Amino acid sequence: MAAREIGTWCSCRVCSEIRSTIDRITRVLEIYGWMLDAYVVDFFQDNVWQKVPKCWTNFLDGASPEELGNWMLKESGSKLVWPLSLLALRAFIESVEIPRDHKGTSKFKCSSDDTRFVNELVTDDEKKAGVLGQFANLFTKHVKKKKRYEIDVLSQIAAKCANAAGCKCIVDIGAGMGHLARALAYGHQLCVVCVEQNESLLETARKWDEQLKVSITKHVSDFSGKKPQHVSLLVGVTRAARQQLANQLSGIFVEKFHDNSGFGLIGLHPCGDLAATLLKFYASEEKARFICIVGCCYMKLTMGDNTDRGYPMSQYLLENNNYELSYAAMEVACHAIEKHCDKLKASDYSDLKVHAYRAVLECLLIEKNPSLRHAQLKSTKIKLDTTFREYCSSVTANLDVQHQPTKADVESDVVKSFLEQWKRVLIFASLRLFIAPLVESLVLFDRFLYLSELNLSPSLKAEFDSRVSPRNILLVSTKKKTDTLSKLDSYVD
Known part of the structure; x- marks a missing residue:
């Protein structure tokens, strides 16, 4: 086989498939990429849940985090009938992502003899x-x-x-x-x-x-x-x-x-x-x-x-x-999507409720001063019995007193209503992790093609x-x- 000129696209099956896969990933991200672009902290501020497909939200409101964790990892056990569009998206991600199982033999390799799977x-x-x-x-x-x-x-x-x-x-x-x-x-x-x-x-x-x-x-x-x-x-x-x-x-x-x-x-x-x-x-x-x-x-x-x-x-x-x-x-x-799903499966997601706490706090901070949107707050570990008030007091300690939520703020009916939606916040954060492998695959496939175009296998x-x-x-x-x-x-x- 004649040597390929540097700067030309490799015609081996693997490189051809990767270019096609990149095209498919970008088309799907045009539809669902907004979830990746959204910040969980803006969940209530931007009314994010209303932007998720209605058939998804209707279903997910009735699904438990445990069932979602099993489903995201493609493990059996759930007897729920999942929305067809969610099933199709999961099948698509599985077909285009770089496999994350280190024990498997699947390997993308650019080569003139068209060998894709090498162990x-x-x-x-x-x-x-x-x-x-x-x-x-x-x-x-x-x-x-x-x-x-x-x-x-x-x-x-x-x-x-x-x-x-x-x-x-x-x-x-x-x-x-x-x-x-x-x-x-x-x-x-x-x-x-x-x-x-x-x-x-x-x-x-x-x-x-x-x-x-x-x-x-x-x-x-x-x-x-x-x-x-x-x-x-x-x-x-x-x-x-x-x-x-x-x-x-x-x-x-x-x-x-x-x-x-x-x-x-x-x-x-x-x-x-x-x-x-x-x-x-x-x-x-x-x-x-x-x-x-x-x-x-x-x-x-x-x-x-x-x-x-x-x-x-x-x-x-x-x-x-x-x-x-x-x-x-x-x-x-x-x-790490695997660790996240393991927590969901084991009902060990009390620390993940911090997503809901932070999203509610964001609304309170913006109400006090719009310039505090996405403000850098102190980090804290949330425990099973940590209240929202305790959380707010801890993470806003670095802010001016007039910007820190008061007792009346954190006990308002609006805040209570938001906090009751913690599961929705958790599910949306999980959906972002579910789609995220498309991003990593896109970045790594880009690097792969960069080397392939330079004939560097x-x-x-x-x-x-x-x-x-x-x-x-x-x-x-x-x-x-x-x-x-x-x-x-x-x-x-």
Whole structure:
């Protein structure tokens, strides 16, 4: 098969399906996207419940949160006859979203041989092998359970990518205290450079590097793992900044590790535009041989006509859809639908009633001063027996006294009427989470096509348990050893 020209659309079945899926998602969001754009806090102020389809509200008023939780997770047990339009929407979302089951084999992969379903799961034997498996308790010191799990999975995948790309060097962007870097360096014997702006985190990382190496050496006298290098470098968005960063990183790998074979890029939940910057860096720099990133904080993406935008990135979306996503839609796509539904199913949603409390309080604040709409309030944890008055007193403590709700305010008949509708507020918040996977899929498909258009063969697959790590879909691309990037300059901003 002849090589595809960079900048043209890939004709493989997977990329063709993704472009079609993007078109379908945008059409559905034109109908139901308003729910994602709406803020739950405005539920009463904007009379949101009246905007939801009448057949839905009539039905949902009679359904329990427990039944809704089961239905959203597509679990059996409900004997209710759900509205056909809701059933159709659920079937559509299931057909177009990126599957979130990390145990499944479903994987979107751009390839000339048209292979969509590829299983590259790490085996149990591989998990137990090596220093990382033998002395797991040493590596997990200082690390919380969620991060420990993510590091275990991502370090193994990154090591496989490094082997496939023919390089032993990895750059961890936003490395923090270096937990992932130590797993890669000491557990997989890779050369790792950590880029972190916070000097305090850098110092802590260096200290823990040394402590871990000393601990391992007590058990393995001939241990040869190389300590990660922690540096503070600018990860810029311009082409000149990316080139400077590539030169700096190459210099460090040559000086510290005597290796000039190139490096891989990893990012465990890079925030907002950082993920897009890493993708552009990978695409434009020949020394960058592979990339593994799990996105996060989509609401912080720069959108629109800005050349430094984080969304959309692909020419397909720019030329054919350019579907704009609101801050609210991007923000709700960062939440865990599985954990939310688990609470609904278990009738453990007392803390979720805070949505209703906040929506009622919004009306009181706007009545006192319209400029207080969407005001930043103090955060508080709501308990089972927390009253609305107690809630208001706690979260408005940072406001001027004249703006804080009075006893008469919170005990008015209007407020009591609103509070009785707490279930409607909860259901609307749940509906937003139900539709939100369309947003995350759209953002990740856009990144997939961006790499595909540059002939960089991306793949997308859920690799983390979504109940442990809600943003669980990994975007991976590995360059062939013969790849040349000389034609990319005109296609990468």
